Structure formats: structure tokens, C-alpha cells
Amino acid sequence: MKISFLIHNAYGIGGTITTTFNLAGALAERHEVEIVSALRHRESPNLRPDPRIRLRPLVDLREEKEHPLHLRPATVYPESEYRYGQYSELTDQRIAEYLRTTDADVVVGTRPGLNVHLALQAPARTVRVAQEHLTLDNHHPRLRRVLRRVYPRLDALTTVTHADAAAYRRKMRLPGVRVEALPNSVPDPSLPPADGNAPVVVAAGRLVQVKRYDLLIEAFAAVAAERPDWQLRIYGKGEEHDRLRRLIDELGLYDNVFLMGAAIPMEAEWVKGSIAAATSNFEPFGMTIVEAMRLGLPVVSTDCPHGPAEIIADGEDGRLVPVGDRDALSAALLALVRDDDKRRRMGRTALENSRRYGPGPVVAQAEELFAGLVAARSAGRPASPPGGASRLLVSRGYAAKDAVHTALGTVMRSVRSGRKEER
Template sequence: MHISFLIHNAYGIGGTIRTTYNLASTLAEQHDVEIVSVFRHRDEPMLAPGGKVRLRHLVDLRKDSPEYAGELPGYAVPASVFPAAEGRYQQYSALTDERIARHLRGLDCDVVVGTRPGLNVHIAQQARRGPVRVGQEHLTLGTHSGPLKLALRTHYPRLDAVTTVTEADARTYRKLMRLPGVRIEAVPNGVPAPALEPADGTGKWVIAAGRLAPAKRYDVLIRSFAKVAAERPDWRLRIYGAGAERAKLRALIDKLGLYNHVFLMGPANPLDPEWVKGSVAACTSSLESFGMTIVEAMRCGLPVVSTDCPHGPGEIITDGTDGLLVPVGKPDAIAAGLLKLIDDDELRRRMGREALKNAARFDPAHIAERYEALFTDLTGRGALRGSLHRTRGSLLSSAFKTRDASRAAFRRVRAA
């Protein structure tokens, strides 16, 4: 198959970019795969796709590039196709409308995959007839605004399939969106095995990673760790990531006197070398669409103490086997979960081994197989639909010829 992914900006760094590269690179071992980035803002991508994946862009935002598009007239005109209710809509314009439309009209492929709601809308409206149209949901339906849900309900019926990253979100789509004829499938994100030996459970570090954003509730994690440090002062917490909450979290660490126990490490890429230095991972989010960092930690042999927030963690962690699920926003419960693993070396190591084994189901090879099966089924249906349309057209053509011949004979009889 020829498979084409359409992504916001493949030259940055983020969960959608990583999982798209993982999936595309694995599919490219058997298929012809390209990633088309709407925007390009740097010479080389932060994350490199596999060698067989082609990468190209539609709008060049590099000011030193001869193709720089930031001063073209259409760049300053608001978009009319990309939905205004999408969080990134201010980056889209009449120029992106036109270039995405031109790309989709001329796209010669078997499957075209959108990777965010606004791009899925573009595909639904503008992709030419023929390719299977798949829209990926990397967040959750519940996090979208009412106007955006209305836009999706209006345009998504033209898609062939919508994929979500959790079963819970797939159920929500089936229940609330009313998309007759559109296949709704839950396919989780793929996370490759690290090229390192897994953690051995001896390092006295708890590791957390992700954007320093309110939904991650690192403030709760820091308050939890104050209780951990009081009982086990030999353990430390490292938090990897960047974001708007950094100054606030730094102030909280100082206020609680945890400057020798809690460290804001900044972003790290790749994270695998940092995970394996730890023995326990923590996730204290109030909301997750999936939980990439949970899987990353488990693939490095770390049991995870995670809040049982909607959608992601409960579908990844088997509570009491490869990690612990605790209530959202409860520092005492989070501290108790961390201390349970910190204080029991055998339990921690056993759960780490189980985490390593159970997380293998998220290997990109398994995820690519599921997408391949979906694409194969949909392209087969498309061929069947095409055959039915051709058969119907042939039957109609024969019927029209018979009708016209009968009318001609009737006119000859009347003339005689």
C-alpha cells in the first residue's frame, strides 16, 4: 500500500510526532509511506523518521529559505476550511487551506491519514475520491469544545474510519458522534523498546516526565514526595519536561524545603537513558488522552504509580501487577503508592519485570499490524464499493440503452 500521513508540523517534538514517526517507520518496512507536514520551521526534524519514510512539507516558515511563505498574501487571511474551534487554528490561513487542498486533490495513494481534528476535516472535505480516509484522534472527544464537536459531527461522516488511542474514547465516539458507516477503532500508540538494558530496581530515584502543564498535576506529585522524603530521605524525585508551570513548581519545591530531594531536570531527548536510572515512575495527571510516558517507563522496566484518571492509565497498567493505580489529586494516596514500592525491594523488582513484559504489547510492530489490518479491510471495502459502483453503472448504462432503443422503435412504428 501507499500510505500518506498528514501532520501539523513534523519538524517539532511532541507525542503525536513521535507516535506518527514510530508507526510510519514500522509500516514502511512493508509499504510505501510518506509523512506530509503542513509546516516546516527548521532545516532538520527534531525526531528523525525511519530511513524508508519520505518527509515533505507544504508551507515553509524558515525565513532564510527561498520558499519562505510567511509574507505571502494568503498567509495573513484566516482559514475557512480548518475549523476555527481547533486549538491551532490561528496558525492556519487561506494559504494553508489552498495548499492542503491542492495536496489532497493530487494525492495518489491507497490510504490518507490525518493526525489532528482540523486536518481530518480537511481530508473529509478535500481528499479526492479513491484513497481510504482515516482520521486519528490523539486527544479525546471530551476535551474538544462544543463548536469543534459540531464541526467534527458535520464533516467526519465523509471519513472511512476514526481511530482513538483508548477503548474508552472509542466508546464515547460511538455513543455521541453518530457517524453511520464510519468505522471507529481503538488503536493505542506504539512505543519502541529501548536500546538499553532495563532498570535493575536499585537506583533510589522516582522519575516523572511530561509537559510542565496544569493537567499533569506536578504540584500534587511534589506535595506527595514531601511525605515520601520524610520517611525515606535517601530517595529522590526527578521531573523531566518544560512548560509554563516551571516557575510555580520551583517555588513550591523551595517552600516545602525539597530542594535536595526534587529536581526539575528540563527536557530530555531521548528519555530512555533517564528512565533506566530510576526504579519507580510516577504519573499524577488529572487527565490523559493515552499515557505515552507510562508505556515508555514500563518498556524500561519501571513499575508506575499513576492516578487512575480517565482513559489512559487504566488501560495500560494492571493494578497490583505491573504498577499501582491511585485516586486523582490525592497526595496521601500517591505517597502511599510510592512508599509501597520504595519499601519493598522484591515487590518493586517483580512489578518492574511484569511492566517490561506487559508493555511489549505496545511495540510499534504490533500497533502497525493492527493499522495494516484496518487499512487492508478498508481498502478492500473500497475496491468492493468501486466494483459495485461500476456494476451499477454498467447496469444503468444497459438499461438506458434498452430504453433508448425501445423509444426509437416506438417512434419508427408511429412514423409508419
């Protein structure tokens, strides 16, 4: 099966890029996979895709930033979408041409504006899958109206949480569109897990207001006061850096709290800690939560919409605290700092529970979804929810892979045979 991912800019840094590369790399073990980047701004991507994946850009900003068509506003890409200002009549044309000529069995869009192109312009022979990496409620009402109008043309829509999938089913009219939760996957770690002994709390992500690193620093002040040997290391870069630096100085935490800058990959930094922290007001999924757990760290997180509560089992592999509650955050951190046995036990549980986000279970679900959609398209049937098949795959994880692969082979042989007859 040939699978094509359409992404905003594969040459940058961000959660959507990471998760797309992760899923594409895992699928490349058995399928032909390409990543098509609407934009390109540098020679090489920050994250290196699997060498089996073909990466190709549509508009190279190094050479075409002043192209006459790139100076004209986009008319297909929705104006109410966050990235609209980076799109143009040139991107409209290049995306349309890519979709018109693709020979992929499945094209996967990775943000709403690109999903609009996919819904409107992909050929009838192609299975159209839209991914939602944010949430429905996070989008501007004008964008939601656009999506409500064009998304019925899709074959499937995937969200990263069950809560958001439920929101799409409840609030959008998408007859015949298969709506499923397909979580992000994290590759199997290449390093041994943390042992839970280091007096270090680790956080990672963009230094932006929604991540609430100010709250984390303030909460950590209580930890440093009681256990001055403990450190908080915050990895990432962003607009909040200077304000956070001033806060650290104002609280006298310059010997305990450190802004470490960006680290790619983060594996080697997670294992230097014993506890991970996530303090966002809003988190569509929580990629860093899974990354930390996959390396044996319990995670103290705010219970924000939507991801953390679907990842963390409160009291077993981490702690969930109310959004914005500094005192509750301090108490949760201190409980793990004070109790070595609990911290190590929860770390071992986090390692075990997070296996469900490994490539095996997630790719099995993706393959089941794609195979079912290709089969439905080949048979001329509309895509429709199969009543829990994906939930079965999630619960069985790796055990489901062989069954999926067998079914997938049968489907693809049938599709290829049909295409030969058409010729």
C-alpha cells in the same frame, strides 16, 4: 501500499509527533510511507524520522510567514479547533492541493482540523482515516458539531483508547465509518531494562498545569522525609517551570527533587530510575507510562480519563490512585520505595505486560485496518466495523502479523490490477 500521514508540524516536539513517527517508521519496513507536515518552522525536525520515510512540508514559515495568503484566516480549517490561529488561506490551499494530487492508498489525518480537510477534500479513490490523539469529550462543543457534520465522509476513525472509541460510537452518528481503538506504539527499547535498585522516581512530560507536577512534588515530600536518599527527577519543559521551582524550595526539597529539563530520547533516563510517576488530571493515552513500563519500571499513576486504567493493571505492574489525592499518591509511592522485592517484581511484570504496545502488535492492527479499508474501497463497499477483528489481532500480537501480511498482499495485488484496468 502507500500510506501518507498528514500532521500539524513534524518539526516540533510532542506526543502526536512521536507516535506518528513511531507508527510510520514501523510501517516503512513493508510499505511506502510519507509524512506531510502542514507547517515547518526549522531546518531539521527535532525527532528524526526513519530514513525510508519521505518528509515534506506544505508551508515553510521561515520563508512564508508574511505570505499575503498566510495573513488571511483559514476558511476550511475549523475556527473552533485549538490550532486555528496557526492556519490560513495559504494552508487551506496547500492542504487541498496535496489531497487532490496524492497517489497514496491511505491518508491518515492526525488532528481534528486536518481531519476536516481530509473528510471534505480527499479524492474518492483514497482511503481516509482520521486519528484522534485527544478525546471526543476534550473538544469544544462547537468543534464536536463540525466533526459530527463532516466525519461521516471518512472511512475510519481511530482513537488511542477503547473508552474513547466507545464515546464516539455512543455520541456521534457515523454510519459506515469504522471506529476502532488503535493504541500508540513504543519502539522496542535499545537499552537493558532498569534493575529496580536505584533510589530514583522518574516523571516526564510537559510542565503544564494538567500534568499536576505540583501534586507529585508535594506527595514526594513524604517519601523524602522517610527515605532522604531517594530522588524525584522530572523531565520536561513548560510554563509551570518557575512555579514548580519555587514549590521545591518552599518545601525544602532542593536535595531531593530536580527539574531536569527536556531529554530526547528518554530511554537512558528511565533506566536510571526504579519507579515512574504520572499525576495528570487528564491523559488521552499515557505515552510516558508505556515508555517507562517498556524499560521495566512500575508506574504509580492517577486514575484519570482515559489512558492509565487501560495500560496499568493496578497492583500488578503499577498503581492507580484517585485524581488529585496527594495522600494516596504518597502512600502508593512509599509502598514501592519500602518493598524492594515488590518493586522489582512489579517492574518485571510491567516489562512483560507492555509488550502489547510494541511495534509488532500495533502495526499488525494498523495493517489489518488499512488492508480492510483498501479492499472495501476497491470493491465499492462502504467501510463498516468487522465485529472484533482488531481485538483478535491485539490479543494475538506478533502471531497475527503473518496472517495480516498474507491478506494484505492479496488485497494490494487486486487493487493494483484494478487500477491498471482503469488506465
